[in-house]
Amino acid sequence: MTRMTTADFTTVDTPIGPFTAIADADGAVLASGWTADAEGLRLLIHTGLRPVAVRERDSLGAVSEAVIAYHAGDLTAIDAIPVRQRSGEFLTHAWEVLRKIPAGEPVTYTEYAALSGRPAATRAAANACARNAAALFVPCHRVLRIGGALGGFRWGLEAKRWLLDHEA
Template sequence: MSTADFTIVDTPIGPFTALADADGTVLASGWTDDAENLRQLIHPRLRPAELRQRDSLGAISTAIIDYHRGDLTAIDAVPVHQHSGEFLLHAWEVLRKVPAGDPITYTEFAAISGRPNATRAAANACARNAAALFVPCHRVLRIGGALGGFRWGLDVKRWLLSHES
């Protein structure tokens, strides 16, 4: 029976929860205080059976705080582990390379992920991303600059994009 640790960090846009495995790798995260909801977003092969709350997750907590305070690269080195098919895993790695302050469209995301005709698949990669912030799906917009969707709400996405610009 596996256990993941989680912590809840207060941010300017509400509580942010991160779940991590024993190695300090993020399994899921987002602007919520509901760790169980986040646990359910984790692929069944990686999903921990139990959760244990901690005051801090060390480097993960520091990165969350530093990012929200303005160090936009603080999240870049935090390891993330998600599980899915080859395209989604690759697309999530591509997302981690999209620089803060330089959002891309879903069409551009599909192209740089190696499937230029798969805009819907690219959007699906964003929708299925369990590790928000660390895999910055908020940096993908619709053509024309419309926000598109975001699991944590468009107000949060708007704040993040403004924070990064």
């Protein structure tokens, strides 16, 4: 895919703060998270996919609708939204695995590593979560430390706790 010069973004109010998503021309989410900082999000996108600029829209159609529906209680609303991220083979696969972890059924980093095909690679699995640019649509918040501790989350542990409680 050729890198685009401009991608669209929108920010939606949610119970845990503003949520911004950046999508490419075909509607695939390139980056998203609980922030109003679209430029900061743009910088999370892999350089091979990163648009040169972003422009604000009132809505991103299905993407915006899914964000609103998810926060209102439709936990599967995010599942059909396409996501486009790029990295090495393991990270790309690990992000696909994250999308298959059901809401309300969090796993540990160790379990996530095993689901990703590398049971000894717990740190690599944690790295996949840390490098995920498309929060919510690639639900890295569903991965916990052994014993149920939250671990890290780019958007803050209060947001991660809210998401897990919302999905429980």
